[in-house]
Amino acid sequence: MDIKLIQAQIENDLAAVTSLQALEEVRIKYLGRKGLLAELTGSISGLALEQRGAFGKEVNVLKNKLLSLIEEKGKFLKKSGSVEKKENLDVGLPGIAQELGGLHPITQVINEICAIFTRMGFSVVQGPEIETEYNNFTGLNIPLEHPSRDAFDTFYLKNYPKLLLRSHTSPVQVRAMKAHQPPLAIVVPGRVYRPDAVDASHLFMFHQVEGFLVDENVKFSDLKGILELFAKSVFGQDIKMRFRPHFFPFTEPSAEVDISCIICKGSGCSVCGRKGWLEILGAGLIHPDVFKQVGYDSKKYTGFAFGMGIERIAMLKYGINDIRLFFENDLRFLKQF
Numbered sequence: 074m075d076i077k078l079i080q081a082q083i084e085n086d087l088a089a090v091t092s093l094q095a096l097e098e099v100r101i102k103y104l105g106r107k108g109l110l111a112e113l114t115g116s117i118s119g120l121a122l123e124q125r126g127a128f129g130k131e132v133n134v135l136k137n138k139l140l141s142l143i144e145e146k147g148k149f150l151k152k153s154g155s156v157e158k159k160e161n162l163d164v165g166l167p168g169i170a171q172e173l174g175g176l177h178p179i180t181q182v183i184n185e186i187c188a189i190f191t192r193m194g195f196s197v198v199q200g201p202e203i204e205t206e207y208n209n210f211t212g213l214n215i216p217l218e219h220p221s222r223d224a225f226d227t228f229y230l231k232n233y234p235k236l237l238l239r240s241h242t243s244p245v246q247v248r249a250m251k252a253h254q255p256p257l258a259i260v261v262p263g264r265v266y267r268p269d270a271v272d273a274s275h276l277f278m279f280h281q282v283e284g285f286l287v288d289e290n291v292k293f294s295d296l297k298g299i300l301e302l303f304a305k306s307v308f309g310q311d312i313k314m315r316f317r318p319h320f321f322p323f324t325e326p327s328a329e330v331d332i333s334c335i336i337c338k339g340s341g342c343s344v345c346g347r348k349g350w351l352e353i354l355g356a357g358l359i360h361p362d363v364f365k366q367v368g369y370d371s372k373k374y375t376g377f378a379f380g381m382g383i384e385r386i387a388m389l390k391y392g393i394n395d396i397r398l399f400f401e402n403d404l405r406f407l408k409q410f
C-alpha cells in the first residue's frame with residue numbers, strides 16, 4: 074500500500090468533515106481496531122525482514138500525523154459550533170420577528186402639541202438644557218432677589234457659577250428674541266430640571282412646551298383664542314376653558330389656565346379635587362421689561378407667552394396617576410401607548 078496515497082485520502086476525508094460525529098467516523102475508519110492503520114501494522118509481518126524497519130517507521134509517522142490532524146479538527150469544530158448548528162437548521166421554522174419600538178408617550182404628546190401649533194403657523198425651536206443664569210432668570214425679569222426665583226432655583230454647574238440646568242423652557246424666549254426681529258411665533262419643547270423631592274406628581278426632571286408670539290397689535294384675546302383651540306384639540310371639543318389671574322414675572326397680565334375636568338365634566342371628583350377644573354398651563358402678555366432685555370421696542374410690539382408641563386398634560390389625557398411611571402422603563406406601561 075502506498076503511504077502517500079493513504080495520507081492524501083485522509084486529508085480529503087478530513088476536509089469534508091463538518092461535525093464532531095463525522096470526525097469520529099473518520100477516526101474509526103483509520104485508527105479503529107479494524108481501521109486502515111491497524112491493517113497496515115498487521116501487514117508488516119508479511120514483509121521481507123530488511124523492509125520492515127523502514128515501513129514500520131512510515132506507518133508510525135502517518136499515525137502521529139493523523140492523530141494531530143484529528144485533534145486540530147476537533148478543536149476547530151468545537152470552537153465554531155455554528156457548523157454543527159447549520160446541520161440542525163430547520164428551514165420550516167418561522168422566522169425571528171424583529172420587534173419594532175414605539176415612541177415614548179411623552180414624545181407622542183410633545184409631537185401632538187407641536188403639530189397643533191405648527192398648523193397655526195408656529196415654528197418649533199429648541200434651546201440648550203444647560204442655560205445661563207441670565208437667560209433663565211434675569212432676562213425674563215426674574216431678578217436675583219425676587220421671591221419667585223426660590224420656587225425653581227435650580228441645579229448650578231460646579232465650577233461654572235453662571236451656568237445651570239434650566240428650570241423652564243422660557244429662556245428660549247430670550248434667545249429667540251435676541252436672534253430675530255418680530256413677527257415671531259415659536260413653540261419650544263424640551264427638558265427642564267428642578268430640585269424637587271420625587272413623589273407621584275413631582276420629578277427633578279420633566280418636560281415643558283413653551284409658546285410665544287410677538288407682533289404689532291397682539292391682544293389678550295388672541296392668546297385666549299389660540300389656547301382654546303389648542304385645549305380642544307388635545308382634550309376634546311366639549312371642554313370648557315377659564316383664565317384665573319395669577320402672577321408670573323415675565324408676563325403682565327398673567328393667568329393660570331384651567332379646563333373643565335375631563336373625568337367629571339365639571340361636577341367635582343377626586344381627580345380635580347372637587348373643583349371641577351384642572352390647571353393645564355400658565356400664560357400672559359409678555360412683560361415690557363422682557364422686551365427691554367432683548368432690545369425690542371415695547372411701544373411698537375406686544376406679544377403673548379404660555380408654558381405647560383408635558384407630563385401633566387399626558388397624565389390628564391391618559392388618566393395616569395403617577396408621574397414616575399413615565400421614566401421607569403416598564404414595558405407593561407410603555408406598550409400601552
Ligand code: DAH
Pocket residue numbers: 240241242243283284321323324354355356357378379380381
Ligand atoms: N415658565 C413657567 C414655569 O415654568 C411657565 C410659564 C408661565 C411660561 C407663564 C410662560 C408663561 O411663558 O407666560 O412655571
